[in-house]
Amino acid sequence: MKHTFLLFIMVCIMKCTIAQDLWSLAEQTGPEQKDFTTATFKNTRLINMHTVEVLGKRTLDFRISHRFGTVNSGIDNLFGLDGGASIRLGLEYSYDGRLMAGFGRTSYQKMLDGFLKYKLVRQTQDWHVPVSITLFSSAFYNMQKGITINNEPLYSKKQYRLSYAHQILIASKLNSHFSLQVAPWLLHYNIVNNTADNNTAYGAAMIARVKFTKRQAITFEYGYRMKKTIEKGYHDSFGIGYEIETGGHVFQIHVTNSFGIVENQFLTLTNDSWSNGGVRIGFNISRVFTL
Amino acid sequence: MKKFALLISLTTLIFQSQAQVFIAKKCQIDFFSAAPLEDIKAINKYTTPLLNTLTGAIVFKVKISSFEFESALMQEHFNENYMESEKFPYSLFDGKIIGDIDYKKDGTYQVTANGKLTLHGVTKEVTVPGVITVKGNEIMINAKTPLTIKEYDIKVPSLYVKNIAETVDVTIDATLIPYIKKD
Numbered sequence: 001m002k003h004t005f006l007l008f009i010m011v012c013i014m015k016c017t018i019a020q021d022l023w024s025l026a027e028q029t030g031p032e033q034k035d036f037t038t039a040t041f042k043n044t045r046l047i048n049m050h051t052v053e054v055l056g057k058r059t060l061d062f063r064i065s066h067r068f069g070t071v072n073s074g075i076d077n078l079f080g081l082d083g084g085a086s087i088r089l090g091l092e093y094s095y096d097g098r099l100m101a102g103f104g105r106t107s108y109q110k111m112l113d114g115f116l117k118y119k120l121v122r123q124t125q126d127w128h129v130p131v132s133i134t135l136f137s138s139a140f141y142n143m144q145k146g147i148t149i150n151n152e153p154l155y156s157k158k159q160y161r162l163s164y165a166h167q168i169l170i171a172s173k174l175n176s177h178f179s180l181q182v183a184p185w186l187l188h189y190n191i192v193n194n195t196a197d198n199n200t201a202y203g204a205a206m207i208a209r210v211k212f213t214k215r216q217a218i219t220f221e222y223g224y225r226m227k228k229t230i231e232k233g234y235h236d237s238f239g240i241g242y243e244i245e246t247g248g249h250v251f252q253i254h255v256t257n258s259f260g261i262v263e264n265q266f267l268t269l270t271n272d273s274w275s276n277g278g279v280r281i282g283f284n285i286s287r288v289f290t291l
Numbered sequence: 292m293k294k295f296a297l298l299i300s301l302t303t304l305i306f307q308s309q310a311q312v313f314i315a316k317k318c319q320i321d322f323f324s325a326a327p328l329e330d331i332k333a334i335n336k337y338t339t340p341l342l343n344t345l346t347g348a349i350v351f352k353v354k355i356s357s358f359e360f361e362s363a364l365m366q367e368h369f370n371e372n373y374m375e376s377e378k379f380p381y382s383l384f385d386g387k388i389i390g391d392i393d394y395k396k397d398g399t400y401q402v403t404a405n406g407k408l409t410l411h412g413v414t415k416e417v418t419v420p421g422v423i424t425v426k427g428n429e430i431m432i433n434a435k436t437p438l439t440i441k442e443y444d445i446k447v448p449s450l451y452v453k454n455i456a457e458t459v460d461v462t463i464d465a466t467l468i469p470y471i472k473k474d
Contacts, residue, residue, distance in 0.1 A: 056366070
């Protein structure tokens, strides 16, 4: 009798443990799967600068980037909206969601660009990997005709038209509202206008995004030049923007002192400054398609 | 001798109780939204539901970020804008299967599962009809249930009401085998 009672108790205890154990078992048995941080930035660009993001799998991105004239051109020029505009049309694609390629053409300096971008390290949600790292390499081909310096044609050889930019983009999504990126950059021009100018320039860029609703954010970017191409008369690029996402579109409206849209223009050769109102209104539109 | 008999019966019980827990060998959870402008589909293959055949207890722990969409952007929006998967990484179902099932006999049984479903941080009592098929050592679970997303505090901006259905269908297709503890 005593034993039967003991047995009964044992069975009861065991039953209870089993019911509770389903959850602890669920904790242990789930397949191992790393959680990568998503959407450190909303787009592959912030204002002018590249973000750590690459396009998703089998995604094609058609981009329109537009910069108006300077705000200090006054009311006659409707603060730059009337003219002096620069536009870049671009087509970019990623097959696997890690490597992307793109090309575009910027009206300013008739600049053709092509680039590769590879997401090397992905930040994880558990902070085991605290940052995402993306490598960026780009080449530019200046298609302007009849450029002369001291009556000598500047582009006497085809390779003189080429320049290159490389960046290591390191970003962290610190929380769901704030993302920060630091990106050392290196630029090389095959030819520069004057012998005193440097063919190779380098520096570091910093960008940040403050997301204030699920679909809207305020963005900042700053490009610091450590070694300059031309010592005097140029400025660091600085921009403030607002971005809104609507389904497959991302709209970015911003104010920046850079007229150029690609790296070999805005990182090194920004000739307007914020201090005299030489800033421009601009916008980027990104439309993605899944192919 | 009596003690020995007790030991034997206890040992048998322990073995029995282990065989009562079934774990998914494979499980697929589909999500389908049919709206005027577009259909949205997603698949989650990374869930391992557990079933206790003795008590009928069944648990699901579904990782939201494991849903795979055809479009990478849709997946991002699903996680970022709607499910907020960084804040609510898992959806849980803690329920009990109601119905006459003989897990020792092959056959198909119409059942319902009653329990608590937690989604997007909101917990609701739900009843899900389903089919359980017993075949040898395996238990197959098939269930389909509509979920009204508003009930789980998931907001769809008026701009996208034609893109995202108010009620989405969730389909579960799982095959369970006896759980053997690994040391």
